[in-house]
Amino acid sequence: MEARGLERRFDGGRVQALRGADFVVREGEFVAVMGPSGSGKSTLLQLLGALDRPSGGEVLFRGEPLGAVHDLAGFRARTLGFIFQSFHLLPTLTAAENVQVPMFEMPWPPRERRARAEALLAAVGLGERLDHRPATLSGGERQRVAIARSLANGPQLLLADEPTGNLDSESAGKILDLLERIHAERGMTLVVVTHDPRVAGRARRTLRMLDGRVVSDEDQREGAPCSS
Amino acid sequence: MLFLTVVLKNLLRRPARSLLTLAGIAIGVAAVVALTSVAWGFEGSWERAYAARGTDLIVTKVTSQSPMPAPFSESKRAELLRMPHVRQVNGLLSDLVSIEESPTVLVFGWEPGGFLWEHLHLVQGRWPADEKEKTAVLGVVAADILKKGVGSTVVVETGEYTVCGIFDSGALVENGAVILTLPQLQQVTENEGKVNFFNLRLDPGTTPAELEDLRAAIRARFPGFSAFTAGEVAQNNSAIRVAKAMSWATSLLALLVGAVGVMNTVLMSVFERTHEIGVLLAIGWRRSRIVRLILYESMVLSLSGGIAGSALGFAAVKLLQWSPILRGKIEGEVSPGLFAVALSVALGLGMLGGLYPAYRGSRLPPGEALRYE
Numbered sequence: 215m216e217a218r219g220l221e222r223r224f225d226g227g228r229v230q231a232l233r234g235a236d237f238v239v240r241e242g243e244f245v246a247v248m249g250p251s252g253s254g255k256s257t258l259l260q261l262l263g264a265l266d267r268p269s270g271g272e273v274l275f276r277g278e279p280l281g282a283v284h285d286l287a288g289f290r291a292r293t294l295g296f297i298f299q300s301f302h303l304l305p306t307l308t309a310a311e312n313v314q315v316p317m318f319e320m321p322w323p324p325r326e327r328r329a330r331a332e333a334l335l336a337a338v339g340l341g342e343r344l345d346h347r348p349a350t351l352s353g354g355e356r357q358r359v360a361i362a363r364s365l366a367n368g369p370q371l372l373l374a375d376e377p378t379g380n381l382d383s384e385s386a387g388k389i390l391d392l393l394e395r396i397h398a399e400r401g402m403t404l405v406v407v408t409h410d411p412r413v414a415g416r417a418r419r420t421l422r423m424l425d426g427r428v429v430s431d432e433d434q435r436e437g438a439p440c441s442s
Numbered sequence: 443m444l445f446l447t448v449v450l451k452n453l454l455r456r457p458a459r460s461l462l463t464l465a466g467i468a469i470g471v472a473a474v475v476a477l478t479s480v481a482w483g484f485e486g487s488w489e490r491a492y493a494a495r496g497t498d499l500i501v502t503k504v505t506s507q508s509p510m511p512a513p514f515s516e517s518k519r520a521e522l523l524r525m526p527h528v529r530q531v532n533g534l535l536s537d538l539v540s541i542e543e544s545p546t547v548l549v550f551g552w553e554p555g556g557f558l559w560e561h562l563h564l565v566q567g568r569w570p571a572d573e574k575e576k577t578a579v580l581g582v583v584a585a586d587i588l589k590k591g592v593g594s595t596v597v598v599e600t601g602e603y604t605v606c607g608i609f610d611s612g613a614l615v616e617n618g619a620v621i622l623t624l625p626q627l628q629q630v631t632e633n634e635g636k637v638n639f640f641n642l643r644l645d646p647g648t649t650p651a652e653l654e655d656l657r658a659a660i661r662a663r664f665p666g667f668s669a670f671t672a673g674e675v676a677q678n679n680s681a682i683r684v685a686k687a688m689s690w691a692t693s694l695l696a697l698l699v700g701a702v703g704v705m706n707t708v709l710m711s712v713f714e715r716t717h718e719i720g721v722l723l724a725i726g727w728r729r730s731r732i733v734r735l736i737l738y739e740s741m742v743l744s745l746s747g748g749i750a751g752s753a754l755g756f757a758a759v760k761l762l763q764w765s766p767i768l769r770g771k772i773e774g775e776v777s778p779g780l781f782a783v784a785l786s787v788a789l790g791l792g793m794l795g796g797l798y799p800a801y802r803g804s805r806l807p808p809g810e811a812l813r814y815e
Contacts, residue, residue, distance in 0.1 A: 265724055266809030291726025302721040306451035311443045316725040324444055367726065 215239045215262060215371065215403065216277075221270030221426075222257050231257040233426035234271065241370075244397050244404045246414040249423030255407040256375055258423070262405060263294055263373045275371075291319035295364030295402075299376035301356040303348040309335055309359045310344040316366040334362040338392060354385030361392060365400075372396070374406040378413060390416050449738040456711070460743060463707040467747025467791060468754055470696030475755025475784045476762070477692050479774035481685035483614075483759075485676045487773050491613035492672030494561040498648070499669045501640040501660060510538055513636035518664060522640060525663075527648045527656055532556040533637035535627050539598055541620065544587055548619040549598055551627025557643060562616070567592035567607030573625040578603035581617035582610050587769060588620075596620060601630040614773040642669070693787055697794070700744070704795025708740045712803040719803055720811025729804040736803045740796025741789060748788020752781055 220235040232254045239245050247255050260266040261273055264286045273280045275293070283289050303312045313331035322330070335344055338358040348356050357377060364372055377393065378386035394416050397404045406413055414420045422430040453460045492500065501522065502511050516533045523531050535551035552558045554573050562579075570577045578596055580588065585608045590596055594605045603622060611617050628634050644653070657669040676682055712719070719732055759774030 260809045260812065263724060265720075265812060266807070287723070287726060287728040290724065291728075294726070296721075296724045298721065302718065304448070304451075304718070306455050307443075307448065311447065311451075314443045315448070315722070316727075318445055318731060319726045319728065327443065363725065 215405075216274040217258070217262070217271070218274065219271035220258070220261060220268050220273065222254070222261060222266065223269040231426055232261070232268070235423070235426070235428050237421055237428050237431060239403060239405060241403055242401050243419060244394070244417045245406070246417035246420045247405065247407045247423060248409070248411075248414050248420055251409075253423040254426040255423055259373050259375050259405070259407045262371075263296060264290055288319070291316060292367055293370050295366075295369035295372045297357070297360055297364045297372065297374035297377045299379040301348070301353075301360045301380070303356055303359055303363070305348055308345045308347055309340060309351065309362075312348070312359055313362045313366055316363060320367055330366065331362070334365055335359070337365075338362045352385070353381050354388055357381060357385070357389050358392065361389070361396070365396070369402065371403045371405070374404070374408075376408055376410075377406060378408070378410055386410070386412070445734070446738070446742075449735060449742055452711070452735070452739055453743060459707060459710075463703055463743055464747040464750065466703045467700045467744050467788060468751035470700040470791075471748050471751025471784050471788050472754035472758060474689065474693040474696050474787055475752050475780060476758040476774070477685070477689035478783060479755065479759045479776060479780055480762070480772050481682065481689045482777075482780065483773040483775035484685055485682045486775050487614045488676040488682070489673055491611070491615050492675060494612045494616075495558050495641060496561065496643060497558075497641040497672055498644040499642040499653070499657070499660075499671060500675050501642060501664075501667055501669045502638060502675075503667055510536055511638045513633045513638045514667075516635055516637045516640075518667075519640065521663065522642065522660070525656060525659060527644045527652055528642055529645050530557055530643040532558050532641045532643075533624060534558065534639040534641055535624055535631070535633060535637050536639070537627070537631055541588060541596055541598060547584060547588070548615065549627060550616075550619055550621045551624040551637075552621055553624045558641060562609040562611050565608045565610050567605070569607055570623050571606075573623045575606075575623070576601065576603050576626065577606040577622075579607040579609055579621050580605055581619050581621075582608060583614065583617040583769070584620055587618070598622065598627075599630045601626070697787060697791060700747075700788075700791040701794035704740050704744055704791055705798055707743070708736060708796050708799040709802065711739070712736060712799045715803075716806060716811050716814040719806050720808050720814065723806070723808035724812060732804040733800040736800035737793070737796045740799070741792035744788045744792030744795065745785065747791075748785045751788065752784040755784065 216238045217235050220232050222232040223230050235258060247258060249255050261268050264280050264283070267281070280286070304315065307315070310328065310331045313334055314327045317327040317330065332344060335341055338361055340355060340358050340362070343351065343355060348359070351359065374393070378389050381389060390413060393404065406417060408414060418433065420432050421428050503514060513535060519531050519533060522528055532553050537549050538546045539549050541547045554570060559569065565582060569579060578598070580590055585591065588596065590605050592605055592607060596603050596605060598620065628636060660667060660669040722732060756776050759776070762768050763772055763774060
């Protein structure tokens with residue numbers, strides 16, 4: 215995935231959230247995007263997730279500009295998985311039902327959807343909590359359900375916006391373990407927007423943002439910058 | 443999980459609000475059902491009465507669309523009898539009069555020995571012996587309402603009549619009526635020599651084309667008169683027309699009020715779930731699925747209201763039928779056709795009320811919806 219001169223303005227140009235972001239995320243990478251509030255991290259994530267259109271520049275997925283993708287909803291359904299800070303589970307649905315919500319866009323019969331949801335919830339350690347509603351789950355458990363939901367359609371790219379932002383440090387640690395494990399086991403690309411240095415510590419690469427620009431790009435494990 | 447599970451569980455998220463909207467729709471649909479049922483029942487009752495009498499054609503003044511047309515001279519009978527295919531002609535005089543405690547009772551004057559009597563089934567007593575006898579027969583419902591039995595006296599206008607029999611007919615309009623012989627009613631209503639309907643029986647095997655020719659001939663021979671078939675008389679009856687118009691007007695109002703109610707509820711729930719719609723779009727839902735979600739929610743809501751409203755409407759008709767004022771005068775029709783109309787009205791409500799919210803919900807840009815708190 216590649217961002218080329220990515221710009222995003224709001225309010226008729228009065229607010230400039232992104233001022234030309236350039237970077238490449240290679241397939242299978244675990245990238246953390248860090249920066250203070252208002253630095254454009256979440257806007258960047260929305261552009262990468264085809265939820266918003268850039269005011270300038272473009273996002274390319276496997277070389278193809280997202281602007282040229284005819285079926286963006288289909289692209290999101292099949293290629294992307296989203297994880298949010300506030301989980302955003304549907305409150306009236308059980309854990310297993312929440313995980314099935316994205317699957318309506320796939321040609322799977324109800325029984326297969328249920329079986330896949332059960333397998334995914336078991337994989338995130340919630341095999342015993344299938345029929346619990348979000349209100350009866352802890353914050354960490356809700357985020358696990360949300361992670362299972364993000365994996366529902368077998369995405370190639372996982373986009374997480376402050377996935378540990380609403381969790382205590384113990385739950386946050388477990389969620390990071392889980393994300394790391396999923397990344398390793400499934401080999402999918404993982405982009406995490408975060409304030410939390412512990413999250414960045416788990417990522418291989420960290421993009422630092424300030425005032426709508428990527429100001430540094432570091433390979434955490436090797437300690438060497440990739441580009442700037 | 444089925445898609446419908448999401449729809450139903452969304453509606454249960456705010457049970458009080460859903461229930462209130464459902465109640466609003468149910469009341470609207472109940473009004474539609476009750477009025478339509480009475481209107482259709484009224485029409486059906488007259489149609490059944492004419493059909494039971496074995497009347498092929500009814501001749502009356504063409505301007506008279508009320509159930510009680512102005513009386514006219516019965517001298518046309520002989521001419522009518524001479525017309526092709528006409529086998530029998532029975533004059534009939536009818537009027538709405540107040541009898542004792544009952545404000546309006548339908549009173550018929552029928553020719554003694556005429557074919558109109560043939561379809562009645564005598565439950566008690568006997569038929570009037572001749573036209574000179576001051577007797578009356580009562581339909582079972584009229585006897586019940588007036589609390590009269592064989593041997594009692596009924597006062598019609600200025601005349602006193604002894605009840606000589608109680609009969610049962612297939613049609614409520616007749617069961618709720620008092621029947622005198624034609625000369626007796628003509629005399630007491632000061633309409634000597636007058637009737638307001640001729641009931642014609644035609645030769646068996648008269649073809650529809652021959653029937654049409656006869657109708658044309660009657661119109662030509664008697665200017666200002668027309669000949670209707672049984673169904674047409676009921677359709678042209680002004681009371682039935684008013685009842686039908688009222689039921690349509692109420693349906694339209696209920697549809698509008700209900701649609702606004704549904705729209706309000708669904709629109710509110712869409713606004714409340716702006717962020718959630720953003721999440722659904724983010725996880726890959728197409729806009730068409732958002733439209734379906736919102737439309738299905740509003741349709742499930744209104745269809746449930748429609749079913750509850752139909753039950754309520756049919757119950758209201760039963761109550762009205764047994765109320766002291768309307769007993770014996772209305773006969774609600776409870777048919778699958780009416781149930782289908784009620785459900786169509788309810789579904790219409792759902793569609794109408796859900797379309798705009800669905801449009802609004804589906805047009806939300808996902809990024810903007812996600813930023814919405």
